[in-house]
Amino acid sequence: MSKKQLIMESALELFAQQGFDATSVQQITEHAGISKGAFYLSFKSKDELINGLIDHFMLSLISDIDQVVKNHETDANLLYEFYQAAFHSFQKHSDFAKIFIKEQSKTLNEELISKIHQYDKLIDNIILGMLDRIYGEEISQTRYDLIYCVKGFIHTYSHLILFFDVPLDLHTLSRSLAEKTALLAKHSETTFITEELYHTINEPFHVHVTKEQLLEMVEQKIEEVDDSTLEESLTLLKQQMIEPSLSPAIVKGLILNLNNSPACKQIAFLIQGCLGV
Amino acid sequence: MSKKQLIMESALELFAQQGFDATSVQQITEHAGISKGAFYLSFKSKDELINGLIDHFMLSLISDIDQVVKNHETDANLLYEFYQAAFHSFQKHSDFAKIFIKEQSKTLNEELISKIHQYDKLIDNIILGMLDRIYGEEISQTRYDLIYCVKGFIHTYSHLILFFDVPLDLHTLSRSLAEKTALLAKHSETTFITEELYHTINEPFHVHVTKEQLLEMVEQKIEEVDDSTLEESLTLLKQQMIEPSLSPAIVKGLILNLNNSPACKQIAFLIQGCLGV
DNA sequence: TATACTAATGACTGATTGGTCATTTGTCAA
DNA sequence: TTGACAAATGACCAATCAGTCATTAGTATA
Numbered sequence: 001m002s003k004k005q006l007i008m009e010s011a012l013e014l015f016a017q018q019g020f021d022a023t024s025v026q027q028i029t030e031h032a033g034i035s036k037g038a039f040y041l042s043f044k045s046k047d048e049l050i051n052g053l054i055d056h057f058m059l060s061l062i063s064d065i066d067q068v069v070k071n072h073e074t075d076a077n078l079l080y081e082f083y084q085a086a087f088h089s090f091q092k093h094s095d096f097a098k099i100f101i102k103e104q105s106k107t108l109n110e111e112l113i114s115k116i117h118q119y120d121k122l123i124d125n126i127i128l129g130m131l132d133r134i135y136g137e138e139i140s141q142t143r144y145d146l147i148y149c150v151k152g153f154i155h156t157y158s159h160l161i162l163f164f165d166v167p168l169d170l171h172t173l174s175r176s177l178a179e180k181t182a183l184l185a186k187h188s189e190t191t192f193i194t195e196e197l198y199h200t201i202n203e204p205f206h207v208h209v210t211k212e213q214l215l216e217m218v219e220q221k222i223e224e225v226d227d228s229t230l231e232e233s234l235t236l237l238k239q240q241m242i243e244p245s246l247s248p249a250i251v252k253g254l255i256l257n258l259n260n261s262p263a264c265k266q267i268a269f270l271i272q273g274c275l276g277v
Numbered sequence: 278m279s280k281k282q283l284i285m286e287s288a289l290e291l292f293a294q295q296g297f298d299a300t301s302v303q304q305i306t307e308h309a310g311i312s313k314g315a316f317y318l319s320f321k322s323k324d325e326l327i328n329g330l331i332d333h334f335m336l337s338l339i340s341d342i343d344q345v346v347k348n349h350e351t352d353a354n355l356l357y358e359f360y361q362a363a364f365h366s367f368q369k370h371s372d373f374a375k376i377f378i379k380e381q382s383k384t385l386n387e388e389l390i391s392k393i394h395q396y397d398k399l400i401d402n403i404i405l406g407m408l409d410r411i412y413g414e415e416i417s418q419t420r421y422d423l424i425y426c427v428k429g430f431i432h433t434y435s436h437l438i439l440f441f442d443v444p445l446d447l448h449t450l451s452r453s454l455a456e457k458t459a460l461l462a463k464h465s466e467t468t469f470i471t472e473e474l475y476h477t478i479n480e481p482f483h484v485h486v487t488k489e490q491l492l493e494m495v496e497q498k499i500e501e502v503d504d505s506t507l508e509e510s511l512t513l514l515k516q517q518m519i520e521p522s523l524s525p526a527i528v529k530g531l532i533l534n535l536n537n538s539p540a541c542k543q544i545a546f547l548i549q550g551c552l553g554v
Numbered sequence: 555t556a557t558a559c560t561a562a563t564g565a566c567t568g569a570t571t572g573g574t575c576a577t578t579t580g581t582c583a584a
Numbered sequence: 585t586t587g588a589c590a591a592a593t594g595a596c597c598a599a600t601c602a603g604t605c606a607t608t609a610g611t612a613t614a
């Protein structure tokens with residue numbers, strides 16, 4: 001495990017317990033068994049660490065959900081699968097999820113708030129795509145309202161999953177929420193969040209990872225992975241981003257390779273967006 | 278305005294902008310135009326101030342909602358009125374609502390977390406009472422699930438109200454959420470939060486304000502109020518709490534007097550509970 | 555072994571914090 | 585005008601913080 005990862009894992013644990021502000025760099029380095037100076041060899045500042053954590057786990061969550069929504073053929077169970085994926089991802093990264101719920105829109109930098117807002121919009125788009133696919137024209141009036149309902153459901157029930165040590169039946173929960181969402185989608189008539197209102201609210205934010213940033217991330221990932229298939233796939237896709245030469249089928253296949261590895265799902269999602277597949 | 282109130286208002290504004298940790302006592306006192314020493318004449322510590330703010334505004338919110346639910350005769354529009362009351366209360370105390378949403382279950386003292394949990398349970402009970410009153414046996418299987426849905430709705434839509442400077446139509450919002458809640462209450466069948474699960478989760482917490490604490494609060498309130506009717510009502514009710522002598526009708530009337538004043542609604546709610554009216 | 559290099563350390567700095575307390579200021583009745 | 589008391593002040597303290605840097609430890613090459 002690289003030093004960066006070690007620090008991130010130690011920090012994550014402490015942040016989940018105590019929050020960002022209440023956790024000192026000293027504590028993190030002690031918990032990781034390294035010196036304070038070593039921390040600043042891996043991260044320029046505490047803020048950079050927080051930034052990195054948010055990027056890492058938000059992308060993980062988003063790519064988890066996105067993959068399920070994209071790869072699910074029969075729309076019948078899609079809602080159920082969506083909720084399953086979301087809650088499983090929360091459970092898998094429960095430390096980060098705790099931070100995300102607790103510190104959401106706290107007193108962070110402008111930069112961080114904007115970043116979180118961007119990820120939030122990504123999630124909105126995934127949910128919207130899913131709803132449109134299932135219900136189509138049927139929900140043309142209420143689709144934006146439904147996004148907020150779905151996010152409301154996830155938020156409240158996440159509390160249970162994260163902050164109580166009770167064994168929960170995620171299957172029943174997902175089934176229950178799928179039922180509720182379907183009810184709202186089929187019978188809800190009053191519209192509160194019109195398309196206009198939705199866009200007014202989200203106007204100033206645009207999602208964007210520059211190609212340069214992404215290339216850098218790919219390079220870093222190449223050094224991290226052990227599997228040769230993954231390494232090769234990443235290298236080829238990096239080349240493709242610099243100078244397209246491969247056929248679409250090959251590119252899709254390479255991205256699938258990455259999607260099969262939990263460690264590469266996130267970067268797969270980004271490459272996918274960059275190459276427009 | 279008493280010094281205590283001045284400090285609380287100044288602190289509230291800064292807390293809403295920056296959060297608890299990021300706001301120093303120095304900043305608060307500068308903003309209030311007093312010295313640092315003067316702060317500690319009114320509050321034993323920064324924590325005591327935070328405690329006071331939470332008590333003050335949570336009670337305000339809860340008594341606002343409770344009054345609407347209790348006093349609404351026709352159950353037809355009750356859901357709508359409930360959401361209206363909740364969002365109006367949020368809008369009225371938007372500074373505090375922001376803090377409440379932002380710092381919810383952050384890294385506060387054990388004491389504070391428990392306190393917030395207690396208020397949360399109070400809200401649960403009000404919602405549950407309302408739902409039972411409207412739907413009765415019809416929702417016997419899903420009543421606890423419905424609480425979480427209602428709270429989920431309020432949470433997500435509160436974000437819009439609090440963090441975007443868009444003029445919002447609370448009437449339409451409340452109507453929309455009333456419709457959605459009714460849909461779920463009437464047609465939802467899958468139960469996730471069973472009665473047993475609900476009680477397991479909330480077991481260790483019990484709401485309690487001791488009579489002594491309440492008497493002290495009443496005394497303080499007597500000194501604060503200007504109106505003679507309010508002062509008299511408070512004094513009589515205080516006597517009643519120490520040694521019951523008035524008829525139930527008089528007690529009810531006195532509480533109504535308090536309910537008519539925004540400044541006394543909260544303490545009215547507590548006295549009501551203490552006297553079992 | 556000697557040299558050159560990087561990785562890692564932790565004492566240190568300057569800034570900021572919550573909270574204290576000797577001192578000053580303001581306000582009464584005598 | 586005086587003296588007694590309460591209200592208010594802000595310099596001060598110890599603790600803690602993020603971040604730095606001179607120094608040391610470890611390692612690979614010659």
